Amino acid sequence: MAKKRANGEGNIRKRKDGRWEGRYTAGYDPATGKRIIKNVLGKTQAEVKEKLAVAMDDVKDLDVARSDNYTVGSWLTNWYTLYAKPNVRVSTAEYYRRSIELHVNPRIGGIKLNKLTAHRL
Structure with missing residues (x-):
């Protein structure tokens, strides 16, 4: 059994x-x-x-169910520290970090995840 x-x-x-x-x-x-x-x-x-x-x-x-608590910037920061940084090469992790800080956060980093639409992108 x-x-x-x-x-x-x-x-x-x-x-x-x-x-x-x-x-x-x-x-x-x-x-x-x-x-x-x-x-x-x-x-x-x-x-x-x-x-x-x-x-x-x-x-x-x-917790994906708490998408109303996350902004795009905070979720990407969590994703980077938990998934990307430990699993990719150092140069790739640095590229991701730079992209998040320089491009994503200034433009759409403050938008709540549940309010993010294709039109806003």
């Missing part, structure tokens, strides 16, 4: 194509209240278990 994972740990299963899939709740849609489900794939169960843990930690850091 398979082991049961605790609440909040996501689930892991083997797909028909031989790969392993981990699924987790990324948040809840504020309009409908339904869960937003995302997945990670890997060749082995251990690989998926690691990816799943990392993905769930990332989701805890940024």
Whole structure:
């Protein structure tokens, strides 16, 4: 009999194509209240278990449901420090930081995320 994972740990299963899939709740849609489900794939169960843990930690850091609390500038700063800077080369991270500070923040950095439209861009 398979082991049961605790609440909040996501689930892991083997797909028909031989790969392993981990699924987790990324948040809840504020309009409908339904869960937003995302997945990670890997060749082995251990690989998926690691990816799943990392993905769930990332989701805890940024709450997409609170988009009315974030401005474009604050969200990009969080994105840069949590995702971009640790995962890209130093020169790329510096390019992103410069772009955010020199181009994005002066123009649209003060706009709330839920008010951002294509027309404003």
